[in-house]
Amino acid sequence: MGTKVSPLAPARFPDLPVIGGVRFASAAAGVRYKGRTDVMLAVIDDAVVAGAFTRSSTRSAPVRDCQDKLEYAEGGQAAFLINSGNSNAFTGRLGEEAVDGICNAVAHALQMPASRVFTSSTGVIGEPLPWQRIADAVPALRDALDPHGIEAAARAIMTTDTFPKGAGAEIELPEGRVRIAGIAKGSGMIAPDMATMLVYVFTDARIGHEELQAVTAAACNRTFNRITVDSDTSTSDTLLVAATGASGVDASGQAAFAQALEAVFHNLALQVVRDGEGAQKLLEIQVTGAMNEAEAHKIGMAIANSPLVKTAVAGEDANWGRIVMAVGKSGAHADRDRLSIRFGDIVVARDGFRAPDYSEEDASAYMKRQELIIGVDLGIGSGAATVWTCDLTHGYIDINADYRS
Amino acid sequence: MGTKVSPLAPARFPDLPVIGGVRFASAAAGVRYKGRTDVMLAVIDDAVVAGAFTRSSTRSAPVRDCQDKLEYAEGGQAAFLINSGNSNAFTGRLGEEAVDGICNAVAHALQMPASRVFTSSTGVIGEPLPWQRIADAVPALRDALDPHGIEAAARAIMTTDTFPKGAGAEIELPEGRVRIAGIAKGSGMIAPDMATMLVYVFTDARIGHEELQAVTAAACNRTFNRITVDSDTSTSDTLLVAATGASGVDASGQAAFAQALEAVFHNLALQVVRDGEGAQKLLEIQVTGAMNEAEAHKIGMAIANSPLVKTAVAGEDANWGRIVMAVGKSGAHADRDRLSIRFGDIVVARDGFRAPDYSEEDASAYMKRQELIIGVDLGIGSGAATVWTCDLTHGYIDINADYRS
Numbered sequence: 001m002g003t004k005v006s007p008l009a010p011a012r013f014p015d016l017p018v019i020g021g022v023r024f025a026s027a028a029a030g031v032r033y034k035g036r037t038d039v040m041l042a043v044i045d046d047a048v049v050a051g052a053f054t055r056s057s058t059r060s061a062p063v064r065d066c067q068d069k070l071e072y073a074e075g076g077q078a079a080f081l082i083n084s085g086n087s088n089a090f091t092g093r094l095g096e097e098a099v100d101g102i103c104n105a106v107a108h109a110l111q112m113p114a115s116r117v118f119t120s121s122t123g124v125i126g127e128p129l130p131w132q133r134i135a136d137a138v139p140a141l142r143d144a145l146d147p148h149g150i151e152a153a154a155r156a157i158m159t160t161d162t163f164p165k166g167a168g169a170e171i172e173l174p175e176g177r178v179r180i181a182g183i184a185k186g187s188g189m190i191a192p193d194m195a196t197m198l199v200y201v202f203t204d205a206r207i208g209h210e211e212l213q214a215v216t217a218a219a220c221n222r223t224f225n226r227i228t229v230d231s232d233t234s235t236s237d238t239l240l241v242a243a244t245g246a247s248g249v250d251a252s253g254q255a256a257f258a259q260a261l262e263a264v265f266h267n268l269a270l271q272v273v274r275d276g277e278g279a280q281k282l283l284e285i286q287v288t289g290a291m292n293e294a295e296a297h298k299i300g301m302a303i304a305n306s307p308l309v310k311t312a313v314a315g316e317d318a319n320w321g322r323i324v325m326a327v328g329k330s331g332a333h334a335d336r337d338r339l340s341i342r343f344g345d346i347v348v349a350r351d352g353f354r355a356p357d358y359s360e361e362d363a364s365a366y367m368k369r370q371e372l373i374i375g376v377d378l379g380i381g382s383g384a385a386t387v388w389t390c391d392l393t394h395g396y397i398d399i400n401a402d403y404r405s
Numbered sequence: 406m407g408t409k410v411s412p413l414a415p416a417r418f419p420d421l422p423v424i425g426g427v428r429f430a431s432a433a434a435g436v437r438y439k440g441r442t443d444v445m446l447a448v449i450d451d452a453v454v455a456g457a458f459t460r461s462s463t464r465s466a467p468v469r470d471c472q473d474k475l476e477y478a479e480g481g482q483a484a485f486l487i488n489s490g491n492s493n494a495f496t497g498r499l500g501e502e503a504v505d506g507i508c509n510a511v512a513h514a515l516q517m518p519a520s521r522v523f524t525s526s527t528g529v530i531g532e533p534l535p536w537q538r539i540a541d542a543v544p545a546l547r548d549a550l551d552p553h554g555i556e557a558a559a560r561a562i563m564t565t566d567t568f569p570k571g572a573g574a575e576i577e578l579p580e581g582r583v584r585i586a587g588i589a590k591g592s593g594m595i596a597p598d599m600a601t602m603l604v605y606v607f608t609d610a611r612i613g614h615e616e617l618q619a620v621t622a623a624a625c626n627r628t629f630n631r632i633t634v635d636s637d638t639s640t641s642d643t644l645l646v647a648a649t650g651a652s653g654v655d656a657s658g659q660a661a662f663a664q665a666l667e668a669v670f671h672n673l674a675l676q677v678v679r680d681g682e683g684a685q686k687l688l689e690i691q692v693t694g695a696m697n698e699a700e701a702h703k704i705g706m707a708i709a710n711s712p713l714v715k716t717a718v719a720g721e722d723a724n725w726g727r728i729v730m731a732v733g734k735s736g737a738h739a740d741r742d743r744l745s746i747r748f749g750d751i752v753v754a755r756d757g758f759r760a761p762d763y764s765e766e767d768a769s770a771y772m773k774r775q776e777l778i779i780g781v782d783l784g785i786g787s788g789a790a791t792v793w794t795c796d797l798t799h800g801y802i803d804i805n806a807d808y809r810s
Contacts, residue, residue, distance in 0.1 A: 058733030058741045090729045092742060092758035125726025126759055235733050307635040307712070307797075308805055315806030321530025324495045328463030328640050336463045337497060353497035354531055392712075393806075397799050400713055401720030 008274035008282050008370065008390070009163040013151050016168040017179035019202040020246025021045040024149030026156035029137040031130060032085030032123060039134055040082045040156035041141040042200060043110060047078040047242040049118070050213040052220045054237035061088050061095030062119045063238060065103070069115055074209075078116045079106050080200055080240060081134070084159050084185075088121040088129040089235040098131035105135035109142045120198050120238045122159055122185065154183035157198055160399055161185050161275050167267035169260040176249040178205040178257065182264050186229070186272035197224065197272055199239040201264060206245035207252055216241045219262035223269040226297065226387040228304045229276035273388045278395025281313055282371045283388065289340075290383035295332040299376065300387035302330035310392035313372065318363035320348045327376060338379030343372065351379070413679035413687050413775065413795070414568040418556050421573040422584035424607040425651025426450040429554030431561035434542040436535060437490030437528060444539055445487045445561035446546040447605060448515060452483040452647040454523070455618040457625045459642035466493050466500030467524045468643060470508075474520055479614075483521045484511050485605055485645060486539070489564050489590075493526040493534040494640040503536035510540035514547045525603050525643045527564055527590065559588035562603055565804055566590050566680050572672035574665040581654040583610040583662065587669050591634070591677035602629065602677055604644040606669060610656035612648045621646045624667035628674040631702065631792045633709045634681035635801070678793045683800025686718055687776045688793065694745075695788035700737040704781065705792035707735035715797035718777065723768035725753045732781060743784030748777065756784070 026040045051070050053063050081102055088095050099119055107114040121129060154164035168181040182201035220239060241261070243251075251257035274282055285303050290296035303309055306326040312319040320341050327334050337352035343366045347355045366372070431445045456475050458468050486507055493500050504524055512519040526534060559569035573586040587606035625644060646666070648656075656662035679687055690708050695701035708714055708731040717724040725746050732739050742757035748771045752760045771777070 054733075056730070056733030057735075057737075057739040058729045058744070087726075090726060090741065090744075090754065090757065090759075092756070094758070125729055126754065127726075128759075235730055307801070311802055311805035314802065317806070321492075321495060321532075324463045324530055325461070325640055328459075328461030330462075332462075334462040336495065339463070339495075349495070349531065351497070352495065353499075354495075354533075392802065394799055394802050396712070397716055397719065397797065397802065400716035401722070401798075 005162045006275045006279055008279055010271065013154070013164055014166050014168060016150055016166050016181040017170050018147050019179055019181050019244060020204045021244035022202045022242070023145035023147050024153040025141040025144035025146060026149065026152045027137050027141050027144070029083065029133045031083050031133060037156045038084045039137055039141065040153045041106070041138070041145070042080040042153060043145055044078045044202065044242045044244055046075060047244055048075060048207060048209045048212050049078055050209065050216040050241045052217055052239040054235060056235045058090060058235050060121060060236045061091065061099050062121050063236060065099045066118050066238060066240070069118060072115070076116060077110070077112045078118065078242060079110060079112065080118050081106050082120045082157050082198060083134055084157055085123040086121060086127055086129045087123045087125050087236045089125045091126065091128050094128045098129040101131045102134050105138045109138045118240055120236065122157065122198055122236050125235060150181060150183060157183070157185040159185060160277055163275060165268055165271040165275070167264045167271070169264050171256050171260045173249050173251060173254050173256060176247060178203060178247045178249045178251055180260055180264050182268055184268040184272055186275045197237055199224065199268055201241045201261070203243045203261070204245065204247035205243050205249060205251035205257055206247065207243045211252055212241060212243055215258040215261055219258065219265045223262060223265040226300070226385065227269045227273050228301060228387065228389050229273065270388060273390050276390035277399045278393040279390030280393050281391040283313055283390060284373045285387050285389070286373060286375045287378070287386070288375070288384045289377040289379045289381060291333045291381040292383040293385055294383070296383040296385035297387065298332045299327055299330045299378070300385050302326045303374065303376065304387050304389035307392055310389065313367070314391035314393045316364070316367040318343060318360060318367050323374065323376065333380060334378055335380055340377040340379060342375040343367070410567045411680045411684055413684055415676065418559070418569055419571050419573060421555055421571050421586040422575050423552050424584055424586050424649060425609045426649035427607045427647070428550035428552050429558040430546040430549040430551060431554065431557045432542045432546050432549070434488065434538045436488050436538060442561045443489045444542055444546065445558045446511070446543070446550070447485040447558060448550055449483045449607065449647045449649055451480060452649055453480060453612060453614045453617050454483055455614065455621040455646045457622055457644040459640060461640045463495060463640050465526060465641045466496060466504050467526050468641060470504045471523045471643060471645070474523060477520070481521060482515070482517045483523065483647060484515060484517065485523050486511050487525045487562050487603060488539055489562055490528040491526060491532055491534045492528045492530050492641045495531045496533050499533045503534040506536040507539050510543045514543045523645055525641065527562065527603055527641050530640060555586060555588060562588070562590040564590060565682055568680060570673055570676040570680070572669045572676070574669050576661050576665045578654050578656060578659050578661060581652060583608060583652045583654045583656055585665055585669050587673055589673040589677055591680045602642055604629065604673055606646045606666070608648050608666070609650065609652035610648050610654060610662055611650035611652070612656045612662070616657055617646060617648055620663040620666055624663065624670045628667060628670040631705070631790065632674045632678050633706060633792065633794050634678065675793060678795050681795035682804045683798040684795030685798050686796040688718055688795060689778045689791060690794070691778060691780045691791050692783070693780070693789045694782040694784045694786060696738045696786040697788040698790055699788070701788040701790035702792065703737045704732055704735045704783070705790050707731045708779065708781065709792050709794035712797055715794065718772070719796035719798045721769070721772040723748060723753070723765060723772050728779065728781065738785060739783055740785055745782040745784060747780040748772070
């Protein structure tokens, strides 16, 4: 159950560029299950760190700790320690003790300040994290650190994911070549305001903290914040970006760097949707002609989160009436008589009415594809946004009706 | 598929009081399928009419027509004509022509103004309504009008409903006895701001238009606007209330009347949830201690609409971490360290932490019930609201992945 690889998975894990100054290790610490790789350590020799996090009011102790530490981020060695099996969320004072225990263990093993250790935890909510097991695994993790360990690291942070997620880029800047490599995990509790995810991206570019934070936030808004699997926002969403400067190449003010970083985010975000729990189809929703970008985003998310739209897609049913419904419930401005809808290139409805040449047969044939585009034009402004989601299938129910056992 | 009666259904259709001055008829007009009862006519001899409607920006032509007519509502004879099979939504100018065609046919057959004919349509969105078939059925409907026809009327408006929904009340006011009888249909596209429904309630009380509208709106806010099946809001939601005054009893300013009307709404609203598509369990979510009532409602709906909460309930999994998640994503104020959660009387978490005496075994046993209560106390204010929903099961996917075929 839930172990078959998603039909939307990429053929294989990509060859990622090695990022100078970054080493990885993973291990089985027995956080929840014995013999399953469940902790990952990344050590960055000299890092500028930026991040983005869930906006949940019940966010976890590790998220709060990362947020605090990023406020006073400086350079120097940094470490990311991630565990699966237990999210250390809603664990009160014990949650903070667990974060401190793990950070101190890493700081001690690596001879670095605990204020530069960032932790993430994913898994069950509300159960005290057996952090001592993780602390005990740190010395062995340190001894296993390897610049080539990123794929194993991607595997270590999987929960209900059916494939490990990685993406990379290499670009030429005026001063030379820089590299970006990132990993992510999904795959349920995925929703707006940081899809429920853990994402770690590394680059050897040289860039200041403020600028790295700004390009990270902007790219996150157009990628991870525009995907949804099930509308549920996690208490643990974390994106961390570390720039080592090992390339010696200055990326400050370079649009090409910001674009490459966004492309890596985009690739990882789509992989998360491709591994959405039970996903059989990938759905891209292109909203145009809305009052503004925020309203376009709102309409896109209303469509992407609609159980009726998602089940229609699962059933390969060209039920465009449900898209009209979702636009109507979104709360965004819409004029029924200016609304147009298309499936791929097939115009279904125009100006608030079924297109005269609409063929249900063509639309039904289109719905059989594995990757679908739904276009919605509001006809009232120039706001546009694209969001991505997957279908809602029996697989989602199978996975989530009995996740904990 | 979808034809087995919900396990949450009442044992039988209730005995409803006969409302003086109201007669019903139903027929098979072949709107979408041949030989299926799909139109219902209610004629009210002398009616004060109030209503509440979907707030969807893509709401249907019949909804817009009802809203227009209620703005100038006076007394006199009134008629409700409802069809299933086609919602006459997103049908542009043809939609308005269809409404006019039906209203004129009823007005002609009953010798009354078309401005007093209210229509509702439910079913597929975006296909022109073959309204002539309905108009053709009107003379036979008129000839079949019967004061005892309410149960058949409730059956005529069913779509994916698995049982007809009715509720009634009789109360003594200072001037004498008044009666209330109502019918409703669900059962998908059920969400906040008028659950996706058609509801018709009749009373023989004497009451003015403004007061009837006010008590209807207030009661609707605490009942139909607090249920959700799938978070999807229909383009056709309609609630109409007609008071005939046939009892001769004045209900003006009578709190007992407003309470009885709300009780009928509440009963019908819960029947809609009990017949939620694929529903196996009824879930009551009691939110207390929120900043205010609106925030309590928001938190309740975030929990009730969470696919992860609903699948956990379907799987009888006491996964209270998902409730913490839903509170966190709601956008309402919450303090993790003041949050308490209970399943029925079992306190699961208190002050942001698992209750010391929490027994997973007891909670798991509780989850096996068919009707569940989840209590969430925010501990930060005195706002309270209760909402109702059902679980998310394979049945929902079965019904909605291929509704149109």
